[in-house]
Each structure stands twice: as structure tokens, then as C-alpha cells.
Amino acid sequence: MTDTITISVDAMGGDNAPRAVIHGAYLALQERQNTRFIFHGREELIQPLLDEFPALKPVSSIRHTEVVIAMDEKPSQALRKGKGTSSMWMAIQSVKDKEADVAISGGNTGALMAMATFCLRPMDGIARPGIAAIWPTLRSDIIVLDMGATIGADAQQLVDYAILGSALARCLFDNNSPTVGLLNVGTEEVKGLDYIKEAGKILTAASGSGFTYHGFVEGDDIGKGTVDVVVTEGFVGNIALKTAEGTARQVGAYLRSALQSNLMSKLGALFASSALNALRRRMDPRTVNGGVFMGLNGIVIKSHGGTDEVGYKSALGLSYEMAHSRLMDKIAETMTRFPVKAPAAPTEDQTEARPA
Template identity: 70%
Template sequence: MSGTITISVDAMGGDNAPHAPIEAARLLLRERPDVRFIFHGRKADVAPLIEARPDLAAVSTIKHADVVITMDDKPSQALRKGRDTSSMWSAIQAVKDGDAHVAISGGNTGALMAMSTFCLRPMEGIARPAIAAIWPTLKSDIIVLDVGATIGADAELLVDFSILGAALAKALFDMNSPTVGLLNVGVEEAKGNESVKDAAKILSETRGAGFTYHGFVEGDDLGKGTVDVVVTEGFTGNIALKTAEGTARQVGTYLRNALMAGFLSRVGALLARGALSALRSKMDPRTVNGGVFLGLNGVVIKSHGGTDEVGYKSALGLAYDMARNDVLGKIGDGIAKLKPLKGAEHQHQEETPSA
């Protein structure tokens, strides 16, 4: 996609709002001068922060919204109280209206998914949207989905997620045929629940869908980078995501304590400060902040609610890349290739006797 990229920002979403999203926008503007912003929120809170940053003010518009969706609001409550009036809804509506290419919020995940689904609607051929995460590995970044949108998934959803994840990998990583693996308790064909095994049969029998089906992958394959896209349902995916984030912090704490344990350790840390700095950067979850809502008629990014401006800037950068690489268009192409998969799936279900 050529031209200016406009990002619609829920300025009131997240623990450190509105400062974090506004300062993050200024940081991104330094690297991406072709970006523009629409900030949604209480003008009295948002306007002074933007006006204090003249470079950002020159490329920004403020849309007033009285209601702020809190982290305690249930999705149904958020829809009732925040439809048409909240900063979150307003940010999503800007994408639907064509005023922005992508929306981003650090607010309540359940509310954001409910509002995004209600406002933008799932794409034709996709049953439910998914949240995709960019996952660092020993090789390179990969895509993991779903990491929290849908608890439990049948074979149809897992096939949908494979198409969505592959389209995202192609757009962000410039791949012709990403490899896709189904997360399972083992790599043997006989292992796993029926949904995973049925999805595997469908994917293994289909060609020309824009990706290469690798087979089953296990938990340790996430860190190895065995495949470009790992597919699972939201319950398992969210646990895997939170476990990885917690492990990264745990290892970072162990390393920091070990390096400060004594005089010789501190001298060693000083001598290795360059390598340690690179390691800290690699393990910093802020550098891969941002979950992508896939399968909707519009692109929405969920930033971690507790992140600072550095983490929020990473999410804004992801939003920019999603728009610049026309991820929505590439997903549409992937869905067009989904029809043979759907046909194979329905044929397989008809041939499988019911219990």
C-alpha cells in the first residue's frame, strides 16, 4: 500500500493512558514520517499532551469520546455502555468508516474483541476471529494463534486460523509459502483430540492454499521456530503466551541477580555489557507487543494494557506494518483459496461416522 498510513488510537485504553499511546505515537513518527493519527478520548485529557508535542500535533486529529471502557467491564456491559460513545468504539468505527487503515487499543481485551466483531463483522468464510501474536524464536519471529479470542475450537476453526496465520506471515515476513503446524501433545498422528486430528487430515490433503502444512508441533517447537505459523485454540494459546512472558521475566531476573552477586560478577557484566544489552533487548516482551485481531473486515491491534510508551510504540509499529503490507487484502486472497479447504472439510465430516 502506498501513501500515508492513518492509525486510529484509543487514547484512553491501558494502565498508562493517555500518556503512553501519545508518547509512543511521537516515537513512531520519528521513524515513520508518513504516518498520521486519529486519537479518540476525552479531549480535556488528550489535547494538552498532543499540543505539547508540536510534531505530533501537526499530523494528528482528536475525536472526543466521553466514555472509557474499564478493565473490569464485561464484554456485554462494554457494548451496552460504550457503543457509539466510548473511545474504544470510536477508534474501531474510524476503520469501518474508512477514515483510518488500522485501529489500536490497550484496553479491555474482551471488550475490544466484542466491539471489533460487532462493528467490523467477520470476513465472509471465517466463522470466528482470532488473536495472533508475533513470537520470537531461536530462528526468527513466527505467528502464533489463537492466543485468547476463542476458547475451544473445532476442525473448521483450526483450518480458518491456519489460513489467517499464513496470510499474516506472508504479509509481515514476505514469505511465499509459510509452514503451518498444529500445536499438539505429540507429533504422532494418533495423538491429540478429535478436533486437532480432523484439522490435520484436512490440511494434509489440501494443496494450493498459500502455505505448506508441516504437521503437529509440540510446546518446545514454539521457541525453536520449527514452523512459521503455530495454530491452536485460545485457551491453550493464551496459557502458552503468558507462560512464555513469565519465563522471560524469570530468566531475566535470574541473570540480573547472578551478575550482581559479587565483585567479579559485576566486573564480568561490565566487560560483557554489549552482549548483555542485546540479550535484554531480545528478551524484552515490549519489543514484540501487539496482538492482531484477524478475520474481521478491518484490522485491529491489541496492545498490552500495562505496557509503557516503548511497548506501545512496538504495537503501533505493528499496526503500521499491517496497513503498509495490505494484510487485509492478503487475508482476502487466502480466504479465496480457503474454498477447497472448506470443501475437503465438509467431505471429511460427511465420511466420518457420528459417535
């Protein structure tokens, strides 16, 4: 890995693209000067935006394409329409061709996962790729996966996620043996579905192979930060993520309402403005924007499609850190300590099961 990190960007992905994407890249460049960008999309829309940010132009190039994947397209339709020609595919292809260190898109999640899987292919020994999210907690940030890449899992797939999540935690947290917990309905060994209990047995035996297995954890352990990595299947993980986001907005609305309820509350808010601003920043989902597609032969980051330039800056910063900290090398190292059977690559029909 060179000192300069090249990020391949689907400039057309997301509700506020391409303006929020280009502006976010400019903000990200202010913090990490040794970054280069390849923007994929409609040149007539991207070039004027680069002209607005002169500092971004010398470190950027544009790869023109007219093909853009819509947010509501099914993964199989997106593959047929955009394979090889869409801004989303081209962003991923740049990673495969080793022109870029990492790819990022704020577009259709199901389409991005399908394209990333077909273009980069799963790593040997990984049955299904997963989406990992950085989750703020009372203790510190943790990793939670899978956030909805696939619905349903078996014991071996949960073990795969433990391997992938612990490698990501080693990159982000500088921890050679992060703690891993399996999300369950209770912490007792007799509780839970059979595949979760079976995964627990495998992880217990493998503890020390690049991670420390903590055992079962419950939903409230996520917010507490009980472990560094929480492992679950995509259906549960996605519901947990959306519930947490909704709860944060609910608490924020309650707080704003309470602080505006009367004159004394308004005065109190004025005196506590510094602390309230710190709380607002802590609860701002834009500051932890970006899901990492794990288990592929390359790094792909999914930004929230509805975010603004601040959110894109965060996701681009995450992209940089994943490449700079050699995520792929750490995954490979963990897997050599704990090898698993390599699966066959999925067929195009199987992508219909992936959420959009």
C-alpha cells in the first residue's frame, strides 16, 4: 500500500448526488491530504462541481458514464442494466483493476451488494458477504454485523461474520484480540435458536484465533458496548440498526421539545449550550456514516443514500481508514488462524433475496 490512498466514488449514488458527494470529498480532503479520487458518473454534472472546489481538482479524475442505477431497482435488474457500464459498477471495477484502494457508493444497497459480489467475488472461505456498521456506545464505538446484506444465516455464516468483524475491529480499534459476542435472546447457553448455539460452540473452541469470544449478548449490550464486535444475521441486524436510528431521533425530538417548553427551560438550554452541542454531535448519525462490505476480494463502503456532504465526508474518511489500515491483510491473517470451507459464488438468481 502506498502512502496515497485512491478512492473510487460512485458520484451518482444517493438522493443528493452528485453535489453532496463532491462537496463531501472536498471536506474529506481537508483532513487527509494524501487522498485521490476517481469519480464515476455524468461528466457534465461532475465537472462544474469540481470547478467549485479548486483544491479537489488536482487530485481527481472523472470516468464518464450515462448509466445510473435507480434506488428502487431490483438487484438482478441492476446487474443486467448496469454491469460494466453503470457508475456503480465502474466504481467497483476500479478496485478490481487495482486502480483504486477502495470503492464507495450511496446508491441502492441491494444492487451495490450484488455488483460487488459479482465483480470482486467472495473471499475463499466466506459463504456470504456481510455489511458491518460502526455503532457508538456508552463505552466506545463497536462493530455490528450483518446489517442486512443477506436475510437468514446458519452457524458457519455467523462464524464467518465473527472473523470478518474482528478483523475490522483490529483495523479501527488497534486491538489485537477484540471481544466478540453473538446476539441472542439471553446470555444463558441453553437459550436461543439452534444455529446460534452451534455458532457459539464453534467460536468458544476458536477463541484466541484473532479474537476473544465473550459469549451471548442481548440487545441492551449493544448500547452498553459490552463487546467490540456484535454478530447477528441480517434480518435482526437491520431491524436493530433502524430501531436505534429511530430512537436517537425520538430522544432528540423529546429533548428539543423539553428545552423549548418554557422560559426557564430556554434559559437553561442557553447556559448548557456547549454540553448540548456536544450531545448533538454525539447523536448525529452523519458522523458514523458508512457500512463496510465484508468478505469480498476488495473493500467497498456503502454510504447512507439520504445523507449530506457531512455524511459523505464521514464515509469517505472510513474508506480511507479501511484502505490505510490494510483491512484485507488483517482479514486474510485472521482466516489463516481459523480457516473455513470456501463456498461457491452465488448465482444471479440468488441476488433477488438481497434487500434493496
